[in-house]
Amino acid sequence: MLRVLTAPLLFVALLVQSIRLALGQIWANKMRSTLTTVGIVIGVASVTSVIAALTGLRAKVLKDFETLGTNKIFIVPHWPREGKFRHFNWRQIRFRPKQFEGLLERCPSIEDYTLMTDRGQTVYHGVHSIDGARVNGINPSWHRIENRSVVAGRPFTLMDEENGWQVCLITPDVRDELRLDRDCIGRRIVIDRRSFQIVGVVEGRVKGGMFGDMGSSKEVFIPFETAWRLWDPWIYAMASCRKPELSKEAQAELRFFLRQSRRLGPGDPDTFRLEVIEEYLKTFNKMAMAITAVAGGVVGISLLVGGVGIMNIMLVSVSERTREIGLRKAVGAKPSAILLQFLVESVVLCLFGGLLGTLAGQGMTSLIAKIPNASLDMAYIPLWAIGLSFGFAGSVGVFFGMFPAIKAARLDPIEALRHE
Amino acid sequence: MLICLKNVTRVYKVGVERIHALAGINLEVEPNEYVAVMGASGSGKSTLMNILGCLDRCSGGTYELNGRDTTRLSSGGLAHVRNTQIGFVFQSFELLPRLNALKNVELPLIYAGGTTWLARRTRAKEKLERVGLAGRIRHRPNQLSGGEKQRVAIARALSNNPSILLADEPTGNLDSHTSRDIMMLFDELHRQGQTIVMVTHEEDVARHAERILHMRDGKIISDEHTGDRRLTPEDMEVDDA
Structure with missing residues (x-):
């Protein structure tokens, strides 16, 4: 009974601790973390700016139709x-x-x-x-x-x-x-x-x-x-x-x-x-979806590349901190707690990339909006696109962080403590 | 009975060769005993320590801790035992460099769960006071001397009020003066009722214990009760000289 009550509390405590550790780790390796997230940054920046451009185009088209009369x-x-x-x-x-x-x-x-x-x-x-x-x-x-x-x-x-x-x-x-x-x-x-x-x-x-x-x-x-x-x-x-x-x-x-x-x-x-007139709007929406799909493919590839980068750095992080993992296990960290710690670290790293990417995307959007005669002056990043980017970045973190985290969780504590 | 080992063996496979690190160990330890394990390197004393600390599993035999068989526990179950029953003190301290003394001591409490932030903090402070580091709780390991680091490690080992304090060459990285302070701390803990099992190859250190086991080739070759003959500081002065 007591375990049922304390389990969520333990999870929250571990999560908070893991997030703080992850932030500390990223802060301690600023250069490395930033370079690692470049793939994610590019992916998120391109997806947000493409969506921003399409949103702007759509707003423009709608405005045109409004003057023509949508009714x-x-x-x-x-x-x-x-x-x-x-x-x-x-x-x-x-x-x-x-x-x-x-x-x-x-x-x-x-x-x-x-x-x-x-x-x-x-x-x-x-x-x-x-x-x-x-x-x-x-x-x-x-x-x-x-x-x-x-x-x-x-x-x-x-x-x-x-x-x-x-x-x-x-x-x-x-x-x-x-x-x-x-x-x-x-x-x-x-x-x-x-x-x-x-x-x-x-x-x-x-x-x-x-x-x-x-x-x-x-x-x-x-x-x-x-x-x-x-x-x-x-x-x-x-x-x-x-x-x-x-x-x-x-x-x-x-x-x-x-x-x-x-x-x-x-x-x-x-x-x-x-x-x-709405029929024409539907045609436009289909076109926009096709563009989004193509852009989505490009973004998918860059997120994949970014994810591999994340996995690589997480593997480095696991092997660098083998002794720490050993000690944590010796004082009673269950494999799941170690898994959580490294998974959170990779997710936080990816979300950090997502943040940088969104900022870069915002910058690109401002530039796009200034292109003359491109009908893109109304381009902006909708809130859902930001949510989507962070969602994707987080998923990449979970997906590509899983293997290194499992590796860490499975380490033998004695071997780990002996590691130089 | 706190610890009860029955015919415990531990076999490593190195290539095709099988190495018997422990070849049938029988050992019983009562609460509040102070045991030193001695032996040359390769005698199996570290392996025994790992088994006692639930870091490793025995290949054969049974290990009962507090009347509970540990041989069938999952790795999560063993982690729970390590967390609640055992406190480790290592030769090289093993403090996490980016955490201050207080956070290091809190670490086992976090993995134990079920405590509030305030309760953890209070407990960790109390343990640090007990090892005489009340004034240095905000210091990071690199701001502490070797002796202070080992005191933090001892406070960490004590944080969950373990049944056994396991120390692996606790003075191995310390000078003789600091070693003496650390050993006095162990004596103090023992007087307060703490069960201690310690691996060492130094006679001086072993002499603090009430019971000394000698190991060779994976077996206990002698088990002598030296009685309650804790050395006074004055004795240590003479020894050093």
């Missing part, structure tokens, strides 16, 4: 190459505006949606022209979904929409390239031989993100109704859900709604696709 859902037509749709043509697959009527009432998770058209066209103003400008037809609700401010003039209204007026919004790049004045409201430009009055200037897309321009910054917006009447174009829709967390519900509601409005039978495949 956006794109609804595009899709032509299934199976079932009865195999013999359809694109004209039958494409969307029609009336298929979206009543969407907001039927899909409570959707905050807003806009129908859109997207054509590359030539835009003229006098002698100046832009080839391949993006001419988008949009509903007025577009302004609530896209957070792009109107820097001059006014946004679209229901009046523009319902009357199908030939009005347009342009981006500053279009204005500049067509040599229009800064105050260009009320001027007219020509698209497809038709004249459109400029009612406003809307800011361009976010530039310099992870994915470059995300398309042209030369954009002209016209009311959707106008585009529909003029060109009978290919259309798609962009919707926003009330909260990013509601994305899944919103997609389910949209799918149900569209299957009904497009009169799909129970066994028919979807003739549309819902695309969410």
Whole structure:
């Protein structure tokens, strides 16, 4: 009974003693200890800085997506190459505006949606022209979904929409390239031989993100109704859900709604696709994991090399201190106590390496963050990576310290005391 | 009966040769005896010491310590016996160089477990006072003289209140003056009831004991009780001269 009570106490006392001894040993052999841990230091420094870089990259990507809007859902037509749709043509697959009527009432998770058209066209103003400008037809609700401010003039209204007026919004790049004045409201430009009055200037897309321009910054917006009447174009829709967390519900509601409005039978495949920005995020995460795996391999090798170094120095330490081991055994240290002492020493040595490695990793991270145009300015070492590094370093200590520690624990006390 | 050896043998194998370091030892030691083991080198006295101290196992025969058979104990069990029943004093002191006197004396108490930090410290201080080193508890071995080192070693051996104090040539590395002080300390401990078994090849040292065993070729060839004839310091002065 007493042994049951005192055993944990004994273990703690031995552990504390072992840790103090280990620290003393490392302090007494400062140079040797530092050199021994170089492998561990390199391993930990590289793993922490790679993780820091990826974390920074991820934060950057997330920030880019935030400006694009993570709660956006794109609804595009899709032509299934199976079932009865195999013999359809694109004209039958494409969307029609009336298929979206009543969407907001039927899909409570959707905050807003806009129908859109997207054509590359030539835009003229006098002698100046832009080839391949993006001419988008949009509903007025577009302004609530896209957070792009109107820097001059006014946004679209229901009046523009319902009357199908030939009005347009342009981006500053279009204005500049067509040599229009800064105050260009009320001027007219020509698209497809038709004249459109400029009612406003809307800011361009976010530039310099992870994915470059995300398309042209030369954009002209016209009311959707106008585009529909003029060109009978290919259309798609962009919707926003009330909260990013509601994305899944919103997609389910949209799918149900569209299957009904497009009169799909129970066994028919979807003739549309819902695309969410998060999908791209998943792709990025996969890529990041692949990089982490490769870096993990490199780190594994350096930790292995480091571990062998630790084992080597621990063997030296055991043979140097053979007499001490003999004496400890003579005064009653059980083999397990000796094992613990040397295991703790190797673990402490590795954790010391882990500490140096984390500091070196922090230094490297600060350097990485300063690389211009590498999108790594947000790099930092997350707390879990520090925990992981110490965990790995400690495991290396246990794994590679085990053999020398067992060797010490098995020493014969008489032989050990006779050792010179 | 404190120690009871029955027909103990110890055989070493060196290559194909078998060396009988102990060839049938029968020995009984009562509590509070003061025994000196003498003999030429190779006579088996160190092997006997190792067996008595549970550092080594006998090849044949039985060794009972305090009525308990030790021959079947595991290495952990032997460590426990060494920790609680036996105190070692070595010729070359064997103090750990990086620990001060107090920490060295605390060492067996740490491995014994079940004591608090304060209890260990108090006990270690008490033992150091007993060997006359109350003023030097914070000194490290390299700051102590040979005699002082051996006193620390004796305090360490006494820290767990062992049944037997085993001393292997305790004065072998000391000058005659210091040797005399150490032997007086042993006499003092014996007077207080400590059982002592000591290996020595010096007649002067052996003469402090009440019982002298002579060994040759792994056997005890003589076992003489010299009675209670501890030497007074005045006798030692004469001896030195």
